[in-house]
Structures are given as structure tokens and as C-alpha cells.
Amino acid sequence: MGFPVSVSLLDSLTVEEHNAFWDRFILEAIERQDLQYGGLAEGYAMRESNVSATDDDMGHVQTWLLNQPEVTGCEIGPLSDAYGLRGPWFKVPPTRHCAPMLKRRHWDKFRRTAL
Secondary structure (H helix, E strand, O other), X not given: OEEEEXXXXXXXXXXXXHHHHHHHHHHHHHXXXXXEXXXXXXXXXXXXXXXXXXXXXXXXXXXXXXXXXXXXXXXXXXXXXXXXOOOOOOOOOOOOOOOHHHHHHHHHHHHHHHO
């Protein structure tokens, strides 16, 4: 189980301040709780191991965000299935399988050009 996170920052932040905020967020709010985070202003947090995130994890992230002067607003969604009903959120593209003859032709061409 994991939870969605949505963060709004001040528009007046410089690029350096923006990057410093996200570095602190990942280090202090995410990694110190043994969480992983995917996304930026809108993302998803979940545990590093096969353990579900908890209400305490959600509370920690929300409290950390609300205590930052750069944050103008944040929303922490309810716990949800990190893998959904059909597998992980980020699908791994299928590998392409080549016919043995095509591989042999490619390898022969490589050997001729490499010498």
C-alpha cells in the first residue's frame, strides 16, 4: 500500500531553491521513513520493501510538508494498492525476441565490420 502526494510551492522560488526543497523532501520526509517516491509536485509514496505504508507514514510526510515555508499547500491521499489490480504502476515494456536467423545475420555483419 502507498499514498498519493500533491505539493504546491511558492511561485517566487528560484531554480536553486526549488531543487534544494526537493532534495530535502526526498532526504528528510521520504528516505528517513524508508519510503520511495515517484513524481515531483504530484507523486506517489510507498515503502521500499514489501511492507505497506501506514497512516503514520502519511502523517509524517504531511507534517513535514506543512512545516516548510516554501509549501503553499499539500494533499495526501488515502492509502491505496501500490500495484493496482493489474500489476505495477510503471509497466516494464516487453522485451523484443528476435528470430535466431536474424540474430545470426546481425552477428555476422558485426563480425565483418569489427575486424
